[in-house]
Amino acid sequence: MKTYCFDCLKKRKDPLGPCPSCSTQGPDKKLDEPQIRNVVQRLHKKANVARERISAGLSSLVIGVTLVIIGLIFFRLASKLDQSNTEEIVFVLVPTSAEFIVSMFGLIVGGISTVFGLVWSIYWNYYRRGIYHDVAEIRETATLTVSRTPTSFEILWRKISYFFRQTAYRIRRAQKEKALGENK
Numbered sequence: 001m002k003t004y005c006f007d008c009l010k011k012r013k014d015p016l017g018p019c020p021s022c023s024t025q026g027p028d029k030k031l032d033e034p035q036i037r038n039v040v041q042r043l044h045k046k047a048n049v050a051r052e053r054i055s056a057g058l059s060s061l062v063i064g065v066t067l068v069i070i071g072l073i074f075f076r077l078a079s080k081l082d083q084s085n086t087e088e089i090v091f092v093l094v095p096t097s098a099e100f101i102v103s104m105f106g107l108i109v110g111g112i113s114t115v116f117g118l119v120w121s122i123y124w125n126y127y128r129r130g131i132y133h134d135v136a137e138i139r140e141t142a143t144l145t146v147s148r149t150p151t152s153f154e155i156l157w158r159k160i161s162y163f164f165r166q167t168a169y170r171i172r173r174a175q176k177e178k179a180l181g182e183n184k
Contacts, residue, residue: 004134004144006035009042011146030142039144043135050128057120064113071106074099126152 002011005019012019031039078100079091094100130149137146150158 001145001147004039004138004146006039006144009039009046031138031144036138036142039138040135043131043138047128047131050124050131053124054121054128057117057124059117060113061117061121064110064115064117067106067110068114071103071110074103074106078103
């Protein structure tokens with residue numbers, strides 16, 4: 001359980017102690033509707049910043065994948081036909097050619113950009129999901145104390161187990177209705 005500071009919106013572990021960022025004492029009390037609206041609006045601004053950073057990461061990911069594809073094409077173009085071998089067709093990689101240099105540039109820069117964009121997007125998506133979780137809890141409890149954000153695997157497990165419970169319920173219900181219809 002962590003508590004938001006009302007002034008700076010930083011999370012802190014001790015709800016009754018001072019905020020480490022702004023040194024404001026913050027008792028954990030019930031908030032009225034205007035205070036909740038104020039906190040939620042400021043948290044949504046943080047979520048918008050996170051969304052912009054996710055977009056930047058996805059752009060980096062797309063540029064990186066494109067550079068990797070171009071690098072692979074130029075790597076294939078860096079192979080030249082061996083003129084000395086007349087019996088069979090043999091391609092030899094020429095590391096001094098311009099195509100090879102372009103392919104290495106595309107593969108290295110594209111690979112780095114792809115990994116960076118993927119990690120950046122995942123991090124900021126987790127951060128944004130945490131903010132939305134906290135907004136829902138603040139609205140529900142009317143306090144600035146929030147619980148831990150569930151991981152993606154926990155959410156997925158809940159959805160899968162809910163699906164199986166609903167499916168089992170519907171199968172049992174259909175069997176009961178079928179049994180009641182046969183008895184009439």
